[in-house]
Amino acid sequence: MDLINPSVVDLSRFQFALTALYHFMFVPLTLGLTFMLAAMETVYVVTGKQIYKDMVLFWGKLFGINFALGVATGLTMEFEFGTNWSMYSRFFGDMFGTPLAIEGLMAFFMESTFVGIMFFGWDRLSRPAHLAVTYLVALGSNLSALWILVANASMNVPDGAHFDPETMRMTFDSFIRVVFNPDAQAKFVHTSVAGYVTASLLVMGISAFYLLRHEHRQFAARSFRMAAIFGIISTVAVITLGDVLGRMDYEHQPTKIAAMEGLWHTSKPPYEPWIVAALPDDAKQESYFEIGVPYVLTPLVTHSFSTPITGMHELEEQAGPRIESGITAVAALKRYSETHMAEDLAIFQAHEKDMGYGFLATRHAPNQDVSAITDEELHNVVEQTKPDILPNVFVTFWSFRLMVFLSLYFFVIFAVAAYLSLKKQLERFPLFLKLCMWSIPLPVLATEFGWITAEAGRQPWTVFERLPTFMSASTHGVGYMLFSLGGFTLLYSIFIAAELYLMFKFARLGPESHGEHDPENGTPSLSVIAH
Incomplete structure (x- = not known):
């Protein structure tokens, strides 16, 4: 088969990574702010205190800005699967398309509808009814994330489908197995809770800004306290669920866990240290300047x-027989597609589980x-393919x-914040x-690093052990890719600039810009967002 130009593959990967990282700047804040708004409004409905409604309205405005730009960046990114990754879409479309379609329904029908009602329904709904709408917004935004992560989990642990040699693509088998993929459930909760950390630090940081300026002190103090408590709980959950994900990677993606830990040789329990810092050298397959904590890595x-x-190194050696088996599978599959002989189908089915390794060897095969x-050539092809199984x-x-x-830093800062806030100091x-205040961007960076860990660690596969990344891209020209990359970079940079401008503008204006009296310091406070 003719391979796609490596430069096109690299540009396609870079463009998708860029657009995904841009989009993921907005997603965690949307996930987290919705439940914080729901918690604030719950207190308002229970106590009837106007200040909690003011908190919902003000933080809701920042949520609205972020939500709108998040939808805009997400729309264009989803079309990239068809434009830049057509081979992946053909091979895995049955599995990936179903949860992606449901996510579209959640995001653009359920979630967006209730967001509108939440913003403009204050004077048209009773307090309990409006609270229910706010919870539905929170539920919709988080369910939207669920379906994206279900699709992503299928790429990491492709359960609920089988490869059909007649159509040359993965065929959907079980919706239940896809949805309840353990990898999907763990990633969903981990990602959602990471969003709560992001929202907590945003609210806490902006509240700290008001406290430093001695403005809206009652509003800021209560917002800070709720965010600190919300944040400390969320950070503990993020760390705990991160451990669950690490355990799943250990069971299903050993190359990823070995790369995450910089483990070139099989560990020697129980002494094996957790490496705090090192300089891994991919070319030489060793690390320099390792600093570790003994007896930590194994448990x-x-x-x-x-x-x-x-x-x-041992994983590379273990891959050798699978590469040979995969070459047999792909060769038999090619013959079967031409002759439809039962003998070739039987050979393919006997080696089908290693098919992806045969695809991986394609780059090193003659023509x-x-x-x-x-x-005579088999040994050299296998040896050349072995290093390809490892991620960067x-x-x-x-x-x-x-x-x-960063997660450990958040735990410390939220713990101190909660203590000082409860002590009113x-x-x-x-x-x-x-x-x-200066820590506001750090949770966004942490979630970006988490996404990079998950996606870079899955390489060289788009569908783990089924389809290599270099076979997944569309057959575009380099010029087209450079043009579209430049266009996306410009467009998404404008979105980021708009987000920062609007968030800074309304955060600086604060609740006083809306005209109601703040009994704490005599300044105006927040009014209805629809005004």
């Missing part, structure tokens, strides 16, 4: 003190045709560590308030 990953973790590999270790290793370090520590 952290395997939840035992005696189970070894297979290293990348990119594994069926043309001779017995440097990127996976450091994106994972930066995410972990926040204004005595202006440096801490400034730290909260």
Whole structure:
């Protein structure tokens, strides 16, 4: 088969990574703010205190800005699957398309409809009815994320489908198995809770800004307290669920977990250290300047003190027989597509589980045709293919560590914030308030690093052990890819600039710009957002 121009594949990957990272700047804040708004409005409905309604209206305005731009960036990104990844879409469209379609219904019908009612229904609905709408907005936004992560989980653990040699694509088998894929459920909760951390630090940081300026002190203090408590609970949940995901990677994607931990050779429990910092060298397949904590890695990953973790060198060796088997499978599949002989189908079915490794070997086969590999050439092709099973270790290793370090930082800052807030001593520590304010972007960075860890760690596959990334892209020209990449970069940069401008503008204006009296300091407070 003719392989796609490697430059086109690289540009397609870079464009999708760029658009996904841009889009993912908006998603966590949307997920988190919806439930924070629901919590604030619940207190308003129960207590009847106007200040809690003011909090819902003000933070709701920031949510609305973020939600609109998140939808705009998500729309264009979804079309990339058809334009830039047509081979992937053909091979895996049955599996990926169903949850993606449901996500569209959630985001653009349920969620968007209730967002409108939430913004403009204050004077048209009773308090309990409006509260129910706010909870439906929160539910819709989080369910929207669920379906995206169900689709993504199918790429990592392709359960609920089988490969059909007649159509040359994965065929959908079980909706239940796709939805209840354990990888999907763990990722959904982990990602949603990471959004709660993002929203908590935004609310806390902007509230700290008001406290530093001695403005809207009652409004800011209550918002800060709710965000701090919400944040500490969410951070504990993020760390716990991160451990669950690590365990699943250990069971289903050993190359990813080995790359995340920088583990070139199989571990020696229980001493094996958790490497805090190192410089992995992908070319030489070793790491330099390692700094580690002994006796931590084995229980952290395997939840035992005696189970070894297979290293990348050993995983390469284990891949050798699978590559040979995969070459047999792909060669038999090609013959079957031409002759439809039962003998070829039987050979393919006997080696089908290794088919992806045969595809992976295509780049090293004569004329990119594994069926043309001779017995003399087989060993060289297998040896050349072995290193291809590993992801980029440097990127996976450091994106994972930066995410972990930031998560631990959030735990500390939320714990201190909750303590000082409950003791009503926040204004005595202006440096801490400034730290909260300057920390607002960090959860966004943490979620970006988490996404990079997940996606870079899955390489070289778009569908794990089924379809390599270099076979998944569309057959565009380099010029087209450069043009579309430039266009997307410009468009998404405009979206980011618009988001930052509007968020800064309304955060600086604060609740006083809407005309109601704030009994705490004599300044006006928030009015109805529809006005």
